[in-house]
Amino acid sequence: MSRELPAKDHAALMDLVYRRQRYVYDLTRKYYLFGRDRLIRELALKPGERLVEVGCGTARNLVRIARLYPDAELFGLDASQEMLKSAAESLARAGLSDRVRLVHGYAENLSPALFGEERPFDRAAFSYSLSMIPDWRRALVAAGSALSKTGSIHVVDFGDLTGLGRVGASCLRGWLSLFHVEPRVEILHGVERQTAGNSADGAALWVSPARYAFLWKCSKVEAEAFALTDVADR
Numbered sequence: 001m002s003r004e005l006p007a008k009d010h011a012a013l014m015d016l017v018y019r020r021q022r023y024v025y026d027l028t029r030k031y032y033l034f035g036r037d038r039l040i041r042e043l044a045l046k047p048g049e050r051l052v053e054v055g056c057g058t059a060r061n062l063v064r065i066a067r068l069y070p071d072a073e074l075f076g077l078d079a080s081q082e083m084l085k086s087a088a089e090s091l092a093r094a095g096l097s098d099r100v101r102l103v104h105g106y107a108e109n110l111s112p113a114l115f116g117e118e119r120p121f122d123r124a125a126f127s128y129s130l131s132m133i134p135d136w137r138r139a140l141v142a143a144g145s146a147l148s149k150t151g152s153i154h155v156v157d158f159g160d161l162t163g164l165g166r167v168g169a170s171c172l173r174g175w176l177s178l179f180h181v182e183p184r185v186e187i188l189h190g191v192e193r194q195t196a197g198n199s200a201d202g203a204a205l206w207v208s209p210a211r212y213a214f215l216w217k218c219s220k221v222e223a224e225a226f227a228l229t230d231v232a233d234r
């Protein structure tokens with residue numbers, strides 16, 4: 001695994017992508033970032049548990065998580081200062097500024113220390129962020145290290161889109177690439193191999209109709225092992 005830190009340019013790129021998009025982000029993304037509320041429901045956070053959303057964007061999810069789990073401690077990390085401006089505004093509008101701590105930084109470097117904390121997190125959530133994080137393996141390993149022994153990782157992201165047909169999938173991929181989004185099919189396929197395709201309700205993997213999106217939950221040990229194994233599509 002690369003020991004290089006992500007280039008500073010990635011933060012600048014994210015700012016470029018989102019400096020205008022952030023104003024329409026929540027309104028537009030609700031029509032195509034499916035599965036986020038399912039992930040939030042399945043978090044089942046207990047009072048006092050600590051969650052970090054990695055690539056928290058506008059804090060759309062953190063606002064919902066804060067409302068659903070009023071006694072959880074919440075943290076948000078993002079590489080884009082522009083998105084964090086929107087996140088801070090959303091939290092203030094929702095009266096939640098005191099409940100959620102936001103930090104500018106890279107997923108690949110996640111640790112409680114980034115938030116000035118020593119205690120590990122209980123959950124790390126990646127909602128449509130692994131498809132934008134350049135070194136997703138390193139981000140999963142960092143998240144694993146930032147979690148308590150019983151901690152878990154929750155992912156929702158684009159699937160392999162095969163149910164949309166060749167033309168549909170290729171159009172959507174082309175459009176997503178304009179925003180520097182790359183569906184991580186290698187994660188979905190690797191997890192499918194590990195779970196033997198079991199995507200029943202409550203299972204570690206859930207794949208949406210048309211294989212548009214997937215949800216994956218795993219322990220810190222599983223996430224670290226998965227990220228360090230060669231899961232490349234062959």
Ligand SMILES: C[S@@+](CC[C@H](N)C(=O)[O-])C[C@H]1O[C@@H](n2cnc3c(N)ncnc32)[C@H](O)[C@@H]1O
Nearest residue numbers: 014055056057078079080106107127129132133
């Ligand atoms: C598609 S948005 C998802 C936002 C939010 N999680 C949601 O579900 O609406 C992806 C976010 O990941 C952030 N991001 C991309 N690469 C990152 C990295 N290496 N470290 C931290 N955040 C990153 C982007 O700035 C952006 O805010």
